[in-house]
Amino acid sequence: MSLDPTAIETLRGISTATLTTILLKKGLRNVWLRGTHPLKPGQGRLVGPAFTLRFVPAREDLATPASWASPISTRAAIEAMPEGAIAVADAMGTTDAGIFGDILCARMQQRKVTALVTDGVLRDLEGCLDTGLPIFCQGAAAPPSVAGLTFVAWQEPIACGGVAVFPDDVIVVDNDGAVVIPQALLDQVLAEAPEQERMEAWIMNEVMNGAALPGLYPMNAETKARYEASKKG
Incomplete structure (x- = not known):
């Protein structure tokens, strides 16, 4: 899914605080993704369709450095990300294993991904910041993802920050964090x-x-x- 440029421009002018109020009036109370804080000031308000990624707890036979070369890996998922998407990663709120590092963030930036949003953390913090990719997360941790997580899928429904996010839902993120707009309510x-x-x-x-x-x-x-x-x- 690609968003109409007019829709993107409109939503860039709407704060996430206002969006939560609008959605609350429509009966949706759980639309703000907990833990999605801006990694640095000045990242602005960003809009894009959700490209979802899902992690589960680490299992020793699967969460290994060798898994990074698997067809089901964060590396393969990044190569499937379309320009303009916002990558939304369900890390189950894990804060002691970084889901991405500087190299992966650099590749996302090259692919013109709009932003990375996760309820988890990143590693190689200084390098991630240097890539220029806007990142919204819970902070940083040195251990790699496989120290605590197993990557299992992309473009499936996820629960990021305790919120249900489906592929191509619309994500708006600013200094207050990320909000999901269900496709059916976008208009x-x-x-x-x-x-x-x-x-x-x-x-x-x-x-x-x-x-x-x-x-x-x-x-x-x-x-x-x-x-x-x-x-x-």
């Missing part, structure tokens, strides 16, 4: 989120001008009328 989110951002910007302006919160946030009927009038003025 609704695109239609509603920009108005939510405009409304909150107007409320913020009112607050900065000294307005009290009751009746403003959330709006009462009088405030809603003033807001609607401001859009026409």
